[in-house]
Amino acid sequence: MKTFNEPNENVGRFYIRLFAAALFVFAGCILLALRLYSLQVKSYTHYLDLAEGNRISMLPIVPQRGNIVDRNGVVLARNFVAYTLEITPSLVVNLEKTIKDLSEFIAIEQKDQQRFHNFLRDNKRLDSAPIRTRLSDEEVARFMGQRYRFVGVDVQARLFRDYPNGTLGSHLIGYISRISDHDAEEIEARDEAANYRGSMYIGKSGVEATYEVDLHGITGLEHVENTAGGKVVRSLKTEPATPGNDIELSVDIELQKVAETAFGERRGGLVALDPSSGEVLALVSMPTFDPNLFVDGISSQDWKMLNEIGVPKERQNKPLLNRAVASAYPPGSTIKPFMALAGLNAGKRTLTQKINDPGGFWYGSNYFKDDKKGGHGLVDIYKSIVVSCNTYYYILANDLGIDGIASFIGQFGLGSRTGIDIPDEKEGVLPSTAWKRKRFAKQGPLFQKWYGGETISVGIGQGYNAYTPAQMASAMATIANDGKRMRPRVVRAVIDSHGQRQEPPPELVQEVASKPEYMAAVRQALDDVTRYGTATRAFLGAPYRAGGKTGTAQVYSLKGQTYDKSEERKRDHSWFIAYAPIEQPRIALAVMVENGGFGAVSAAPIARQVLDAFLLEKRIDKPAPEDTEAEAEDEGSDDHSNDGAHVRPEEEAR
Numbered sequence: 001m002k003t004f005n006e007p008n009e010n011v012g013r014f015y016i017r018l019f020a021a022a023l024f025v026f027a028g029c030i031l032l033a034l035r036l037y038s039l040q041v042k043s044y045t046h047y048l049d050l051a052e053g054n055r056i057s058m059l060p061i062v063p064q065r066g067n068i069v070d071r072n073g074v075v076l077a078r079n080f081v082a083y084t085l086e087i088t089p090s091l092v093v094n095l096e097k098t099i100k101d102l103s104e105f106i107a108i109e110q111k112d113q114q115r116f117h118n119f120l121r122d123n124k125r126l127d128s129a130p131i132r133t134r135l136s137d138e139e140v141a142r143f144m145g146q147r148y149r150f151v152g153v154d155v156q157a158r159l160f161r162d163y164p165n166g167t168l169g170s171h172l173i174g175y176i177s178r179i180s181d182h183d184a185e186e187i188e189a190r191d192e193a194a195n196y197r198g199s200m201y202i203g204k205s206g207v208e209a210t211y212e213v214d215l216h217g218i219t220g221l222e223h224v225e226n227t228a229g230g231k232v233v234r235s236l237k238t239e240p241a242t243p244g245n246d247i248e249l250s251v252d253i254e255l256q257k258v259a260e261t262a263f264g265e266r267r268g269g270l271v272a273l274d275p276s277s278g279e280v281l282a283l284v285s286m287p288t289f290d291p292n293l294f295v296d297g298i299s300s301q302d303w304k305m306l307n308e309i310g311v312p313k314e315r316q317n318k319p320l321l322n323r324a325v326a327s328a329y330p331p332g333s334t335i336k337p338f339m340a341l342a343g344l345n346a347g348k349r350t351l352t353q354k355i356n357d358p359g360g361f362w363y364g365s366n367y368f369k370d371d372k373k374g375g376h377g378l379v380d381i382y383k384s385i386v387v388s389c390n391t392y393y394y395i396l397a398n399d400l401g402i403d404g405i406a407s408f409i410g411q412f413g414l415g416s417r418t419g420i421d422i423p424d425e426k427e428g429v430l431p432s433t434a435w436k437r438k439r440f441a442k443q444g445p446l447f448q449k450w451y452g453g454e455t456i457s458v459g460i461g462q463g464y465n466a467y468t469p470a471q472m473a474s475a476m477a478t479i480a481n482d483g484k485r486m487r488p489r490v491v492r493a494v495i496d497s498h499g500q501r502q503e504p505p506p507e508l509v510q511e512v513a514s515k516p517e518y519m520a521a522v523r524q525a526l527d528d529v530t531r532y533g534t535a536t537r538a539f540l541g542a543p544y545r546a547g548g549k550t551g552t553a554q555v556y557s558l559k560g561q562t563y564d565k566s567e568e569r570k571r572d573h574s575w576f577i578a579y580a581p582i583e584q585p586r587i588a589l590a591v592m593v594e595n596g597g598f599g600a601v602s603a604a605p606i607a608r609q610v611l612d613a614f615l616l617e618k619r620i621d622k623p624a625p626e627d628t629e630a631e632a633e634d635e636g637s638d639d640h641s642n643d644g645a646h647v648r649p650e651e652e653a654r
Contacts, residue, residue, distance in 0.1 A: 057223075060198030061198070061239075061240065063218055063243055068247045069248050070248075071248065075164060076253060078164065086131065086153070098153065106142065106143060113131070166292065168256060172283045175206070197219055203216075220239050222239075246495040247491055249491060250491065251281060254613070258282075259272070261623060264623025266596060268469075269325075272473065273588050277506040280420070283422075283470075293306075323469065323592070325418075325422060325424065326468070327468060329553055330461055331467050331575060332462070333575075334550070336551075339393055343399070344514075349396065356379075357378075357391040359391070360391060361391050363453050381525070387533060403433055412474070414467050415467065418471055422490060425470065429464055430467075436448060461551060476588045485512065523582070527547045537627050538605050538607070539604075544580055544616075545581055550576055550599030576590075576603035576606070581615065591606050602626055608624070
């Protein structure tokens with residue numbers, strides 16, 4: 001039989017349990033009260049901010065990129081708004097199926113898909129990527145009707161860049177393209193990440209790259225209220241974006257068109273400057289390219305085409321290479337005016353002193369031929385430039401020595417960057433003993449030593465000499481400007497959204513240490529080059545007077561043989577430098593035609609068309625003709641006389 005305890009026996013135990021439970025509840029209440037105090041009072045501000053942060057989002061407002069115009073206000077780069085179809089991969093379950101389904105009512109080509117995947121690969125920092133750009137109104141309407149089916153897909157209005165002139169001036173203007181991870185790292189390094197929130201594009205070359213800070217503008221912010229799911233409810237406050245500044249170039253796009261047309265299918269570069277200010281009037285690199293190809297992200301087919309992938313190296317034209325500033329070439333006889341000034345100012349020659357040209361110059365066992373069989377007879381400074389006598393400059397180079405040459409003509413900016421305000425400028429080579437020691441430091445003392453025979457070739461613009469068209473144009477402008485070398489610049493003014501202009505002042509880089517009478521004598525000789533000398537045919541009938549100098553630069557040693565016309569890449573480079581008018585120069589230029597042959601044949605006619613367009617406002621619609629009958633005395637001497645002129649260190653050492 002079951003027995004029951006008396007109630008009194010468990011009362012004490014019950015009260016103990018009750019007290020313990022009450023104590024536990026009381027302690028819990030205390031802890032809860034403390035926690036509530038911490039959340040509601042002590043940390044109120046912190047959690048309010050977090051709550052507001054969840055409720056309110058700040059969306060970037062991408063600024064409108066500044067326009068680029070020429071000196072006459074002609075638009076060279078502008079913006080337009082278009083719709084893009086964008087996918088956020090993190091919200092899409094099956095990306096490939098989504099793209100396939102979209103293709104049923106929106107035209108999505110293979111190149112669009114490839115661009116999309118490349119964009120995702122190269123831009124991991126962005127949430128969404130465009131699968132189609134520049135949608136028509138009809139395509140937008142079709143998508144909006146099916147939008148409910150596609151989570152993570154939306155239509156966005158975006159600003160796009162347009163280059164209305166296509167290939168014209170592309171190396172100068174440059175282009176924009178999508179921001180890569182490498183670009184993003186550089187932006188963060190400059191502490192500008194906040195200003196690029198929402199931006200998809202950045203300047204990659206030309207003025208678009210150099211003046212990126214001015215053109216980009218300042219990103220704005222829109223404060224919006226959204227639900228917990230992220231859907232925008234309403235706009236609370238807007239901080240508008242500041243549009244980028246407009247850039248006005250010093251270039252005349254009509255003159256640029258004349259210059260590019262004059263080249264035709266030939267490769268080369270041209271730079272035209274205002275001698276007194278350094279303003280760039282035209283900057284040409286041929287062949288050119290269409291910058292519009294890069295705006296949406298260039299397709300692999302277009303990239304292969306521009307880089308000529310699969311084309312044999314000897315046939316590549318390299319359209320992306322800016323030959324005006326990023327390619328250096330031996331200058332040939334165009335170096336002679338600067339050599340003449342070096343000889344006069346060093347006291348190695350006088351204005352009336354003459355030397356006899358028998359048709360060449362012996363240096364040790366090496367014979368450096370002149371272009372004219374039997375020579376030019378007695379030659380002074382004036383005649384040496386007008387008829388381009390090589391023998392005169394062989395002897396002068398030997399008298400000056402390589403360091404004497406380098407120290408003087410370096411004042412004209414040869415062998416150093418001009419400081420022009422577009423990227424990728426090459427330094428070139430002004431040879432000297434110090435340069436050779438540095439250049440061949442790893443090859444040993446035999447190669448580091450400067451040998452006298454090398455100086456002879458340098459005297460006529462061959463050997464190690466290598467200068468860009470921009471450097472040669474600047475050097476010629478310095479002669480035209482009485483020895484004052486101005487820094488070349490392509491931007492004339494920066495104009496903000498309020499119309500305020502900022503114009504960089506002309507910058508004097510250096511004043512050449514030359515006696516005025518020597519500079520005047522060389523200018524007189526350059527004047528007569530176009531009237532009686534090697535450029536006479538190119539300037540027949542010109543109603544203005546121009547100073548100029550032809551030049552031809554050998555790229556392949558023929559060893560006394562003749563050219564095979566089928567091997568065009570072995571032909572000489574063609575040069576012409578000039579300024580006009582003689583009385584008060586307003587333009588100075590350098591023209592270089594790759595494998596163009598004699599300077600008087602290819603480069604000088606191009607220069608004539610550009611000078612006519614600038615001074616006489618003549619416009620052309622066909623390439624400059626090659627003057628096959630031109631007198632090219634200096635060109636023959638520059639190059640083919642040089643077949644044995646470049647003495648190798650090991651040969652002379654023996």
